[in-house]
Amino acid sequence: MMQDRKTLRRQIRLRRRSLTARQQRHAAQSLCRNLRSHLWFRQAQHIALYLPNDGEIDTSPLIKLCRSLGKQLYLPVLHPIRHNRLWFTPYDTDTPMRRNCYRILEPVLQGQPRRPAHALDLVLMPLVAFSADGGRMGMGGGYYDRSFAFKLRAKALKGPRLIGLAHDFQRQPQLPLEPWDVPLDGVATDSRIYRISC
Template sequence: MTNKPQGDLRAQLRTKLRAARRQLTPDQQQQAAMKVSTHLLQQDYVQSASTVAVYLASDGEIDLTPFIEQLWLQSKLVVVPVISSQQQGKMCFVPYQAESILVNNKYGIAEPAYSPENKITLADIDVICVPLVGFDSNGQRIGMGGGFYDRILAPWFEGQLPHLQPVGVAHDCQYQANLPAATWDIPLPVVITPSKLWQFSTPTV
């Protein structure tokens, strides 16, 4: 568990980096979205994927709409996260289509309606695009603080889902040389920014 000074530092970094991405202009955001989409579509694991998990952008995150639209054109199944209203801290994935009706969850993030019948398990997902607040030269990531993606990625990190390819998505301004890591943080093997594809050593438990 993080000690208090480290926790304070993470909170300060989270505030700083969220502010930095929110300060990007609409044109900068649009250019970033197009460049990241191009990078993602060029990856072999995306080209061969049948099901791709994405996120619906908020709070200055890179908008994956251009990428999502190309996935639809390629007849891939696109799924997005839904935060459980019954189980605290739990998140699952459901299909996302152009006609999906969206509602905002308790964090103000858009989600399609959830029902147990349309839940997609991690075993059925080939690529998962992971939003983040900051990342460093070791693939360490800090998110919004809820731990949702750390819990989702834990089985992959433990070797239970070798087929799954996690990919962090971030603006260039979200890079930090070193981030203070917590014991529950799951490092990423790849992060894609508008200017660069970052690849890290495959993490192991």
């Protein structure tokens, strides 16, 4: 029987947080190695990612790599008015940062040019659990689902590729998906790339 979402979230988050700094470092380096040669990464110029929290797989090797390749990075910022959506703002070495209500570091909004979600090339998103068929379970806020809901409505329209980043143990044989859940195009882990859409 499938576990309910709450129990599953709690178990995986616990395991994620219990990784040592050394395990996290190795996982992050392996993830970066796995993703760097992938066509979706190589072709992307405008890339959104996240700063890790709660044991999420670390993006710092990827951030370094992207900067050395001249790619433009973006971080999600909680939308100041429409609270349940994400804005994507440029993330450079000198971007002023602050902690948001979840204590996650995000760029301070000071009128910098935002990039609409549909105009990103690649979105590397955190997740709690994934399935190899593109199912994604997040932290339960629905932020990513709302921000990329347009991908459900207009499959033919080009939008960013959505790739989940995770520790390989976050994979589940199946996930209970809801109608609003936006499926992933792929998942990159410390072990491999799961390619879902072509």
